[in-house]
Amino acid sequence: MSYRIKDQIKELFQYKYALIGIGILLVLIGISIYTVIAIPYHQATYLWRGGEGIWLDYPRNAMPSWINFFLPKKLPETIILDTQKTQKGVTKVIVPFGEQASKVRIELTFNYLYDDFPSEINLFYSAKYNVSSPHLTIYWIKPEGQRFKLRELTLRKNGAYYISNDGKLALNLQNYYSQKIGEEPNYVMSPEIGLFAVEDKSVSKLETATPLKGRYLMVIEGTLFEKNSDVNVKLVVYGKVYGAAGTDHLRRDLSIALLWGTPIALSFGVIAALSIAMIQIIIAAISAWFAGRVDFIVQKITEVNMILPFLPILIMISVFYSFSIWMLLVVVIALSIFGSGVKTYRAVFLQIKEFPYVEAAKAYGASSLRIVFLYIIPKVLPTIIPSLVLSVSDFVFLEAAMALLGLGDPVAPTWGKIIEDAYSTGALYKGYFYWVLEPSFLLILTALGFALLGFSLDKIFNPRLKER
Amino acid sequence: MSDEFFEVEDLYMYYRTRIGPVKAVDGVSFSINRGETLALIGESGCGKSSLAKSLIRLLPRNVEIFKGHIYLDGEDLMKMSESQFRKNIQWQRISMVAQAALNSLNPVIKVGEQVAEPLIIHKEVDKKTALERAREVFSLVGIPEAFIDRYPFELSGGMRQRTIIAMALIMNPEIIILDEPTSALDVLTQANIMNLLKKIRNESNISFILITHDVGLSSELADKVAVMYAGQIVELGDAENFYSSPLHPYSQKLMASVPTLRRDKTPEYIPGAPLSLINPPKSCRFADRCPFKMEICSKEPPVVSLEKGRFVRCWLHAK
Numbered sequence: 001m002s003y004r005i006k007d008q009i010k011e012l013f014q015y016k017y018a019l020i021g022i023g024i025l026l027v028l029i030g031i032s033i034y035t036v037i038a039i040p041y042h043q044a045t046y047l048w049r050g051g052e053g054i055w056l057d058y059p060r061n062a063m064p065s066w067i068n069f070f071l072p073k074k075l076p077e078t079i080i081l082d083t084q085k086t087q088k089g090v091t092k093v094i095v096p097f098g099e100q101a102s103k104v105r106i107e108l109t110f111n112y113l114y115d116d117f118p119s120e121i122n123l124f125y126s127a128k129y130n131v132s133s134p135h136l137t138i139y140w141i142k143p144e145g146q147r148f149k150l151r152e153l154t155l156r157k158n159g160a161y162y163i164s165n166d167g168k169l170a171l172n173l174q175n176y177y178s179q180k181i182g183e184e185p186n187y188v189m190s191p192e193i194g195l196f197a198v199e200d201k202s203v204s205k206l207e208t209a210t211p212l213k214g215r216y217l218m219v220i221e222g223t224l225f226e227k228n229s230d231v232n233v234k235l236v237v238y239g240k241v242y243g244a245a246g247t248d249h250l251r252r253d254l255s256i257a258l259l260w261g262t263p264i265a266l267s268f269g270v271i272a273a274l275s276i277a278m279i280q281i282i283i284a285a286i287s288a289w290f291a292g293r294v295d296f297i298v299q300k301i302t303e304v305n306m307i308l309p310f311l312p313i314l315i316m317i318s319v320f321y322s323f324s325i326w327m328l329l330v331v332v333i334a335l336s337i338f339g340s341g342v343k344t345y346r347a348v349f350l351q352i353k354e355f356p357y358v359e360a361a362k363a364y365g366a367s368s369l370r371i372v373f374l375y376i377i378p379k380v381l382p383t384i385i386p387s388l389v390l391s392v393s394d395f396v397f398l399e400a401a402m403a404l405l406g407l408g409d410p411v412a413p414t415w416g417k418i419i420e421d422a423y424s425t426g427a428l429y430k431g432y433f434y435w436v437l438e439p440s441f442l443l444i445l446t447a448l449g450f451a452l453l454g455f456s457l458d459k460i461f462n463p464r465l466k467e468r
Numbered sequence: 469m470s471d472e473f474f475e476v477e478d479l480y481m482y483y484r485t486r487i488g489p490v491k492a493v494d495g496v497s498f499s500i501n502r503g504e505t506l507a508l509i510g511e512s513g514c515g516k517s518s519l520a521k522s523l524i525r526l527l528p529r530n531v532e533i534f535k536g537h538i539y540l541d542g543e544d545l546m547k548m549s550e551s552q553f554r555k556n557i558q559w560q561r562i563s564m565v566a567q568a569a570l571n572s573l574n575p576v577i578k579v580g581e582q583v584a585e586p587l588i589i590h591k592e593v594d595k596k597t598a599l600e601r602a603r604e605v606f607s608l609v610g611i612p613e614a615f616i617d618r619y620p621f622e623l624s625g626g627m628r629q630r631t632i633i634a635m636a637l638i639m640n641p642e643i644i645i646l647d648e649p650t651s652a653l654d655v656l657t658q659a660n661i662m663n664l665l666k667k668i669r670n671e672s673n674i675s676f677i678l679i680t681h682d683v684g685l686s687s688e689l690a691d692k693v694a695v696m697y698a699g700q701i702v703e704l705g706d707a708e709n710f711y712s713s714p715l716h717p718y719s720q721k722l723m724a725s726v727p728t729l730r731r732d733k734t735p736e737y738i739p740g741a742p743l744s745l746i747n748p749p750k751s752c753r754f755a756d757r758c759p760f761k762m763e764i765c766s767k768e769p770p771v772v773s774l775e776k777g778r779f780v781r782c783w784l785h786a787k
């Protein structure tokens with residue numbers, strides 16, 4: 001039996017599948033290391049659990065931006081114009097006007113070159129004043145020069161004008177288009193369509209309405225009534241694509257959960273597979289070696305444990321004690337250590353136990369534990385490594401399945417959690433395929449990596465499967 | 469006879485089976501002097517290996533009876549507890565080269581460490597010193613020191629056998645039980661191993677108990693010969709007299725079955741098969757296969773003592 005690790009690694013590299021598997025796993029490990037360093041766990045959970053406040057500038061249910069490469073229509077990205085940042089297309093002028101007051105004029109211009117309407121438009125503002133709040137009027141000027149007065153606002157210190165939710169504006173726009181094209185649009189026109197649409201017959205139907213490409217301008221004019229008064233605005237024209245992974249129904253960037261899901265899935269799977277196999281081996285070896293009463297007790301415990309249904313018990317425990325993913329890991333290990341593996345390994349150990357070299361060890365007085373750990377267990381380790389590697393993905397899937405059942409970690413962002421969110425908000429029904437496919441793809445990739453490596457290892461350690 | 473430092477007296481070891489006890493060792497007595505080699509010969513299944521295991525107390529789980537006396541320097545080893553025996557006697561004063569020695573090496577640790585194992589276990593010395601000692605023993609048994617870092621599968625059969633012998637030697641025991649030390653080796657390697665054992669015997673004061681079914685091989689090393697049949701020693705004597713004139717009919721037949729080079733003689737065989745050790749008859753156990761069978765042979769034969777500590781268990785020699 002060959003046992004040179006160096007040789008076996010060399011042999012491993014001769015299998016193409018193994019190389020692919022190792023490549024996949026290295027990429028996943030790289031992602032994990034990057035994630036843990038770049039986004040510390042507390043920050044990740046804060047972002048993930050922080051609610052919509054943190055994510056206000058992000059579009060809702062946006063697809064990943066690379067989807068544009070595959071679509072004939074170019075979907076819009078989010079455009080943010082902020083007067084607090086020096087930015088192209090943003091001008092703010094304040095001119096004194098009388099003793100106390102001053103006039104303010106803010107111009108926000110941007111080029112809109114996409115083939116689809118934005119998903120939402122919001123204007124956030126903050127104002128500085130003591131008693132009299134500033135008063136603003138907001139205009140919208142389309143590339144062809146049409147000018148719409150959106151609203152007059154008396155500002156609070158912090159607030160937002162949700163343009164998309166402005167029902168009065170929507171009604172005005174509807175009337176405007178009805179007069180202009182002589183035909184009532186057959187749908188409820190929301191402001192983001194009205195403010196961007198090409199003004200011809202096409203606007204009468206939702207399917208044919210197209211946005212006008214060109215330079216848009218938002219003008220905000222108003223009066224500040226106090227000397228030190230100031231006003232800042234931020235216009236967010238929400239796109240329909242965002243980032244590398246898109247966003248979910250709470251505007252959260254999915255890439256955070258996808259990234260953090262990687263180290264969690266890998267460590268969960270590896271720790272579970274490794275510790276379950278090791279503990280099972282030790283239990284089986286002790287059971288086989290000491291025989292008699294020890295063997296009887298261990299085997300009875302195993303048999304009872306094998307009859308008990310694993311998943312229902314796991315669900316029951318996690319319903320009663322909602323716990324973190326690491327607690328889940330401990331419970332999974334605890335429920336599995338007296339699993340069927342104990343029976344399989346015991347059968348092998350019963351053979352090894354009678355090998356001459358074990359008898360020789362007995363003859364020169366090696367203690368039972370020494371024989372178990374130095375003579376019996378190492379003999380089976382090489383044959384166990386492949387199945388151990390293969391079983392990692394089982395536990396990765398188990399974690400995802402638990403999350404999908406709503407029993408996962410309430411805090412940690414994981415792949416399973418993304419799928420659960422997608423499932424509970426009907427993502428597939430609404431057509432948000434990316435939301436389900438991204439975590440699923442990573443899950444499958446992980447399983448594939450371990451499977452390719454496992455099968456190749458099997459060929460090396462299990463001589464009967466050897467091809468050469 | 470003050471030299472007889474190892475003495476076995478009325479040793480019994482029965483295995484328990486479903487159809488009754490197997491009387492593998494049934495009242496065996498013999499003694500060895502320091503530095504002397506006892507060859508224990510007999511057919512397969514006559515209890516040779518069981519006797520060897522009894523001596524080093526390597527008993528299987530299904531032992532029914534294990535009694536008698538084993539004296540080492542006057543101390544009765546049978547009165548020792550399991551842990552006492554393991555601590556003081558096993559491998560330190562009596563060691564063993566097991567049957568199927570070729571498989572007696574742990575496949576996953578290096579042979580150097582394997583040889584050092586007994587030292588580490590019993591003397592609790594650190595690994596470095598143990599390996600140093602292992603190196604010494606390796607050179608004693610003629611294995612190049614570089615082999616110390618190899619795994620068993622990288623060694624040839626002869627080398628593995630030498631490793632096993634090295635392992636038996638490492639604690640400087642007084643007695644080494646060699647249970648068919650050359651059974652799986654080719655003739656040349658056999659000769660090499662026998663020469664090695666001779667060399668060890670000449671250079672040290674270690675006693676060997678050589679268990680074999682190969683009469684020719686036993687003659688190379690033996691000072692004393694014991695012939696075992698059906699769990700009993702049927703003849704014991706010094707090598708010189710035994711090989712020239714065996715007394716027990718079984719011994720005679722055994723000798724006659726060995727082919728010789730110089731004399732023109734057809735090797736003979738013994739008709740019949742050795743009897744089952746479950747419930748052996750009260751009569752002489754060899755009676756059924758014996759060419760000199762007499763009426764009196766249906767009674768248990770006496771142990772007839774002759775000159776020079778020689779004895780034979782046969783009615784033919786009873787006065």
